[in-house]
Amino acid sequence: MITWEQLEEMVREHMPDREMAKSVSIHPDTLLFRDLKYDSVALIELLAEIEERCGVDYTSLPDFADKMDRCGDFYQGIQELCNGK
DSSP, X not given: OOOHHHHHHHHHXXXXXXXXXXXXXOXXXXXXXXXSOOOHHHXXXXXXXXXXXXXXXXXXXXXXXXXXXXXXXXXXXXXXXXXXX
């Protein structure tokens, strides 16, 4: 299980804009791609870290791709994955 604070830390670690990562506020409504300037490489790295830390496979949740932009939805998807393993 990952806490919101742990997810926030991981999201910051993988942000392409390192300067922005130091100061940006991350909330459930924050958008990974638009607000945090995530790209596909950063997203893949974040997903790999989550899979490793939680022992889950994000592809096992059918609608997880729909949850990959808004941080709150992303967090909810991770919780569903962790509870279903």
